[in-house]
Amino acid sequence: MQLANLKKFYSKCRKVETPIFMAVIMWFLFRLCKKRIIISNGVRIRGLRNIETRGLLQVGLDYAGFMNNRDLTYIRVDGHLIIRESYSIGKGCRVDVGRGAIVEVGRGYMNANSSFVIMHGLKVGNDCAISWGVQILDDDFHEIQYAGKKRKSNPIEIGNHVWIGSNVTILKGVIIPDGCVVASGAVVISRFTEKNCLIGGNPARVIRKSINWS
16 A cells, blocks of 8 residues: 555545554455455455456445445455456445356446345446445346246446436346436436436436536
C-alpha cells in the first residue's frame, strides 16, 4: 500500500467504524494470497481462490450516509469473479456467483445493500455507478410454462458509463448500452440497443434519448 494513500484509507476506515490495524492486517493477508483486496469489518468472503483482482477491490469501505455500519457484506464465488480495474462493493451488499458463471466488472462501484445473484454471466463496463438497493439477477430459479413462450439468453451485459438508480431490478438477458441511465425503481427485462438513453418504468422502456450524465 502506497504511503500517499494511507490518509485516504484511514479516513474511510473511520467513517465505517473499522479499526485501521485490522484493515491493514487483512490487506497483507490477502496480498499473501496474491489478491488485491481491502475490506472493512463485517465482510465475509467465500471462494477467495475464484476471485481475480487485476485492480483493487474495496469491500465495505465507501461510506453512504444512510447505511448501518453493522450491515454484513457477503461475497460467495463458486464460479469466477474478475475485477478488471479498481472496484468498490458497499456495505450490506450480496454477491453470489454460481458454479460455472463468470462475473467481470470494470472500474466503478455498487452502493450499499445491492445484490448480484449470477448463475450464468454478467459483464459490467468501466465508470458504472450502481446505486443502493439494486438487484441484478440472471436466473428465474423456477420456470413457468405456457404456449408460445420465448426463450431468453441468461447473461446480462452493462456497458460503459452506465448509471443504475436506486431499487432497480435487472433480470436475465438484459443489455444496457454505454451512457444510459436507468431510473430508480425500474424493472428491466429487455435488451436495449441505443446508447445514451434514459430507461425507466415497469417493464422498463426508453423514456428519453441523447442524454448525458456526470
